Amino acid sequence: LYDFYDELRNADDLFWDRHLDAWIATGYAVVSSAAGNPGLSSVRYPDIEAVSEELRPLARVLSRQMLYSDAPDHPRQRALISRAFTPRALAALRARIVEAVDQIITHAAPTGRMDIVADLARPLPLTIICDLLDVPQQDRPALAAWSEPIAEAIGNSRLDADGNRAASQSMADMLAYLRELLTRHDAPPTPHTLRALVTAQAEKSDQDFDELLANCALLLIAGHETTTHFIGNATLALLRHPHAADQLRRRPDLMPAAVEELLRYDAPVQLMLRRARQDLDLAGRTIAEGQTVLLVCGAANRDPAVFPEPHVLDFGRAGGRHMSFGNGPHFCLGAALARLEGAIALEALLTRLPGLRLDGPTPQWQRSLNFRGLTRLDVAFTP
Ligand code: HEM
Numbered sequence: 131l132y133d134f135y136d137e138l139r140n141a142d143d144l145f146w147d148r149h150l151d152a153w154i155a156t157g158y159a160v161v162s163s164a165a166g167n168p169g170l171s172s173v174r175y176p177d178i179e180a181v182s183e184e185l186r187p188l189a190r191v192l193s194r195q196m197l198y199s200d201a202p203d204h205p206r207q208r209a210l211i212s213r214a215f216t217p218r219a220l221a222a223l224r225a226r227i228v229e230a231v232d233q234i235i236t237h238a239a240p241t242g243r244m245d246i247v248a249d250l251a252r253p254l255p256l257t258i259i260c261d262l263l264d265v266p267q268q269d270r271p272a273l274a275a276w277s278e279p280i281a282e283a284i285g286n287s288r289l290d291a292d293g294n295r296a297a298s299q300s301m302a303d304m305l306a307y308l309r310e311l312l313t314r315h316d317a318p319p320t321p322h323t324l325r326a327l328v329t330a331q332a333e334k335s336d337q338d339f340d341e342l343l344a345n346c347a348l349l350l351i352a353g354h355e356t357t358t359h360f361i362g363n364a365t366l367a368l369l370r371h372p373h374a375a376d377q378l379r380r381r382p383d384l385m386p387a388a389v390e391e392l393l394r395y396d397a398p399v400q401l402m403l404r405r406a407r408q409d410l411d412l413a414g415r416t417i418a419e420g421q422t423v424l425l426v427c428g429a430a431n432r433d434p435a436v437f438p439e440p441h442v443l444d445f446g447r448a449g450g451r452h453m454s455f456g457n458g459p460h461f462c463l464g465a466a467l468a469r470l471e472g473a474i475a476l477e478a479l480l481t482r483l484p485g486l487r488l489d490g491p492t493p494q495w496q497r498s499l500n501f502r503g504l505t506r507l508d509v510a511f512t513p
Pocket residue numbers: 165172196197198208259348349352353354356357360397398399402403453454455456457459460461462463464465467468469
């Protein structure tokens with residue numbers, strides 16, 4: 131993948147691809163500036179009626195999410211949800227992450243084997259996002275099951291009609307569930323959770339309840355699949371670079387730098403999508419109104435103009451902020467939470483499972499245009 135990105139970037143950092151019917155940006159400078167360019171819209175489905183019948187119900191919901199909105203809707207939506215991500219809320223979540231990771235590792239330690247994806251990378255982010263939303267334990271597997279077909283439809287623009295229909299149905303089920311959860315009166319919400327925030331907001335204001343629900347669904351999907359991929363990709367990178375893993379065992383103070391470098395090295399989200407609001411100039415090229423621009427974060431992260439020797443995993447890199455959380459007004463709202471989950475999970479893997487090594491078949495990547503993550507990651511260690 132990264133050789134392919136190099137070829138594209140060496141040919142041109144921004145070019146028109148007639149197969150994808152879109153501009154492709156691979157250079158760091160173009161990707162980082164375009165992500166926050168007000169001339170480029172984040173609205174994903176400008177004409178809902180043009181969307182296939184099977185995908186349309188899903189597209190209607192996505193259109194109400196902050197990720198696919200522009201100002202003035204976007205900052206209004208973001209302001210409310212970001213109140214669930216204050217330093218105080220994160221401090222409370224930290225204790226939960228430590229507890230959840232401890233449970234998983236304690237359970238696996240005597241066995242000597244683990245599938246990092248199924249046993250750690252999938253359940254951890256789901257547990258945390260469900261805690262944030264105050265979802266009862268017994269309902270969590272259903273949320274996980276709904277989120278998968280939706281992520282697949284978002285990540286694969288060529289999904290067949292059945293796949294799109296399944297994604298639309300899953301979104302309808304998820305919203306129906308969230309509506310019931312957030313209006314339930316029998317069990318009051320745990321204070322300071324997102325559920326408490328949303329319930330209070332829904333009762334007192336005229337803010338569109340459907341819009342709130344759509345953004346809660348966004349958190350479930352954005353906060354779940356991406357972090358799963360991050361933990362899987364980062365673990366694989368460490369296992370393939372034993373010196374880097376040893377360095378981190380000896381110097382736990384390097385963890386924050388390691389998390390950023392691992393995010394740069396193998397970004398869980400490879401693409402961001404924008405659409406030109408009007409004719410505009412981007413890095414000397416004219417983008418016509420309505421044209422799509424795909425910003426390839428994964429390629430920007432390996433641009434040698436910003437990251438010398440970009441294919442080397444190096445926790446001592448100076449400068450250059452990766453594009454894995456995007457840039458500009460849509461910069462990932464859950465970045466601090468994702469970093470925290472990654473750091474706690476990686477630290478536990480490195481320090482509590484002696485002799486941790488790859489074991490089993492070569493890890494396979496999921497088929498997706500914009501998500502990069504493993505289907506499974508088998509490891510062994512000394513029980
Ligand atoms: C936005 C990546 C984890 C919630 C974004 C964007 C990226 C991204 C690239 C910007 C998309 C764009 O500009 O088009 C990631 C990665 C994660 C991660 C790589 C894990 C390593 C999370 C978590 C949450 C979350 C844990 C929430 C619990 C969001 C939300 C937005 C967003 C709500 C939309 C923000 C807006 O539109 O203003 N994420 N994300 N993300 N992310 Fe994340």
